[in-house]
Amino acid sequence: MESFKLWISLLVLQTLLSISRTTAVVSANCPVVFREYIGALGKNVTFSDVPINPNVEFHFLLSFAIDYTNTNSPQPTNGNFLIYWDADNLTPSHISSIKAKHKNVKVGMSLGGDSVNGKNATFAPTSITSWVRNAIYSITKISKEYHLDAIDIDYEHFNVDPNTFAECIGRLLYFLKQNNVISYTSIAPYADDSVQEHYLALWRKYSHLIDYVNFQFYAYAKGTTIPQFLQYFETQRCNYKGGKVLVSFGTNNIGGLSPENGFFDACTILRRQGKLHGIFIWSADNSMKDHFLNEKLSQDLLARAT
Secondary structure (H helix, E strand, O other): OHHHHHHHHHHHHHHHHHOOOOOOOOOOOOOOEEEEEEOOOOOOOOHHHOOOOOOOEEEEEEEEEEOEOOOOOOOEOOOOOEEOOOOOOOOHHHHHHHHHHOOOEEEEEEEEEOEEOOEEOEEOOOOHHHHHHHHHHHHHHHHHHHOOOEEEEEEOEEOOOHHHHHHHHHHHHHHHHHOOOOOEEEEOOOOOHHHHHHHHHHHHHHHHHOOEEEOOHHHOOOOOOHHHHHHHHHHHHHHOOOOOEEEEEEOOOOOOOOHHHOHHHHHHHHHHOOOOOEEEEEOHHHHHHHOOHHHHHHHHHHHHHO
């Protein structure tokens, strides 16, 4: 354990001394992808419950790892991440098993989320350097234990300025990619002024480190139409220029363009235009009640796009 900490400390120091916005990092090969958040709601869903199309790149995103104490009154831990997903049903051995059975499957973890034990999971670093150091250590440890391939950034509340957020997350992503801790990175913004301000600051400086933009289109108003959805997509393509913006819907009936109201028709339009980089769903926990019908339809559509 002490040697692991020393190794991390030396690598962190190297990262903090060498990082710049122009530093080259080899980007992941990013095919059309299906992604699904899993494990946030404690509904005993397992990887093997979810149908997996062998012709589609498939990413599970464990939800969530959070740098807050697991107490009745959670407090920020300045980058010391704890596991908050359903750790009983989504274990390292389960990950090894699903990857062995399905060679197209990758597994990552999402950081942050909306809340922790009823309290906002606010991004609250003590300083850039100390947060990055702690985050690198704790995330590397979890990633190695769980054999993870990806990191997703899903903070939705902030008590720091956008530049501080950008530096913390950017330096973390740089380290994780530079040292081959993970292969894929993504961010999960949505159409809120504060959220966009922080993620766009990150994007402007560190977009070369981000493989996918998991844009939460389900955060738009319920009853979104196909033309509205396509306009929202173009807006976010412009905001995250050059990025692979993934389209999305929620299976908890929260908002946006639902499959029942034309989501897959909109995807077909984007596919014909060469703009469909992938689909993600929030979340597997909610999809169990419908026997993962929309997961099957999403993957079938993407398989036709490859």
